[in-house]
Amino acid sequence: MNALNLSPLFRTAIGFDRLARLMDTAAAADTSYPPYNIERTAEDSYRLTMAVAGFGPDDIELMVKENTLVVAGRASNEAPGAELLYRGIAGRAFERRFVLADHIVVEGADLQHGLLHVSLKRVVPEALKVRRIAIGAPQATTQPAIQQAA
DSSP: SOOOOOOOHEEEEEEEHHHHHHHHHHHHHOOSSSSSEEEEEEEEEEEEEEEEEOOGGGGEEEEEEETTEEEEEEOOOOOOOOOOOOOOOOOOOOEEEEETTTTEEEEEEEEEEEEEEEEEEEEOOGGGGGOOOOOOOOOOOSOOOOOOOO
């Protein structure tokens, strides 16, 4: 079975077409270059680490558009001082796309020792957070109580 048929889901649910696009994108993605790790660093924090040896900060572009993080690398065309006999360090251009869940924001990125680290965090808006509603006692009435004669 090469394809997953989601049409029964679409007959009874509304708004899940994004799920189908996500699955198609994941199936078609080339996952070999550059290698990467995705780590959970805390309850709502993540870190994407990509091996980008040979790329400098000016050669890499990070963009977030419509819940998609795009990491693109364009190698600089600087000619080395010596004749290159063997190229084992890949320096080809790349573009990686990562679909971000709702409320995931990119906090920052840094490049150290050939590794690009991208920090991500889930920031849930106050309106969507769970709220506890206090149950209060009934309000006292402003009318005086009627006294019975004995």
